[in-house]
Amino acid sequence: MHTMWKGTISFGLVNIPVKMHAATENKDVPLRQLHKECKSPIKYEKVCPVCEKEVGNDDIVKAYEYAKNKFVVLDEDDLAALKKEQEDKAVEIIDFVKLEDIDPIYFEKSYYLSPNEGGSKAYGLLRKALEETGKIGVAKMMIRSKEQLAVIRVYKNTIVVETIHYPDEVRDVKEVPNVPENVETAKKELDTAKMLIEQLTTEFNPEKYQDEYRTALLELIEERKNADKTTTAKDKPKPDNVTDLMEALQASLDRAKKDKPKPSQPKKRKTTAKKKVASK
Template sequence: MHTMWKGTISFGLVNIPVKMHAATENKDVKLRQLHKECQSPIKYERTCPVCDREIENDEIVKAYEYAKNKFVVLDDEELENLKKEQADKAVEIVDFVKLEEIDPIYFEKSYFLSPSEGGGKAYSLLRSALEDTGKIGIAKMIIRSKEQLAVIRIYQNTLVVETIHFPDEVRNVQDVPNVPEEADTPKKELDTAKMLIDQLTTTFDPEKYKDEYRSALLDLIEEKKNQEEVTTAKDKPKPEKATNLMDALQASLDRTQENEQKKTKEKSKKKPEPKTKTSTQKKKTAK
């Protein structure tokens, strides 16, 4: 399992060297976008609208937009120094609480923790202490250059870090539109709803639930592939390159001469022919 982060978890005077691994994975079926005409993948480029050209990675800087089109630019060294200041701090468990005291809206992403070399005994100590007390730890840590509030708890026999949102990251529920006020619900309707809930109540079994859309989509893709309903992207046409500078200059000169010859021929075709004199005009000229 890939190690995403290495550090130290501490509570009191106990330090636990640990490694962090992603506990979940996104299994969404990723679809590419193709050009309908030639079945080639669409390319997205980073361009500057002012300079009207594609921008390379080394030309890009990070900035914070504090007002419309007004920015504070932050260079890589400043950001790296800030990151090091926080990364050097051990992940300290500051509080212990009960899991049920935290509303699920705060939970974000899960990571498994494994002990680093020499950390097995302290790892087992924290695991046993959490299990016996029924508590979870609240800690702060840096993940991917961002400070995270986190929960440290047990999942089966493994310590898990569960990142949680800071309070100011959870939007005010009062801003949700069209939420009805509490109303008197007819007893008969309420009793029927409770009866339905009782009938559907069971023990949670995660294996029971499947992503039916993803399975159907994968089946459809496999079926079309087996029936050879497939396409291959065309190679990008490469422009013919002149072998050297003299060839390029000669080609340009030849093209220019050809264009001039065409223009001359077109002008000669358009020149009006001289009118022939009538017999009357000839007699007048003779007199």
């Protein structure tokens, strides 16, 4: 399993060197977008709308938009210093609470923790202490340049870090529109609903649930492959030297015509005086 972070978890005077691994993975079936006409993958480019040209990563800076079209540019060195300052700190368990005290709306992503070199004994100590007290730890840690609030608990003999949202990241339920305050419910209807809940109540078995859409989509893709209903993206056409030469010659000719000075008009001869002499 890939190690995505190494650090130390501390509670009191106990320090536990650990490695962190992603506990979940995205199983969505990735679908590419193709040009309908030639079936070539669509390319997305970073383009500056003012300069009207593609921008490379070296030409991009980070900034915070504090008002419409007004930014505070943040230097990479400043961001790196802030990140380093936080990463140097151990993941410190601040409090211990009961798991049921935290509403599931706060939970974000799960990570497995394994002991790093020399950390097995302290790892086992924390695991056993959490199991026997029935408590979980609340801690702060840096993940991908963001300070995360997290809980540390035990799952199937393994210590798990669950990142959780900060309170100001959870929207106020009062902002949800059209939620009724009190609704009159007939006793017969309520009893029937409660009876239905009781009939469908069982122990939670995660293996029972499957992503039926993903399964059907994979089956459809395999079916199309077996029926040879596939397409191959065309190679990008190579430039034709003859065509390029003709275009270059034509462009040169057009430019030469444009830059060629206009011929000067011949000066008119003065004949007035001669005509007067001849008439005498």
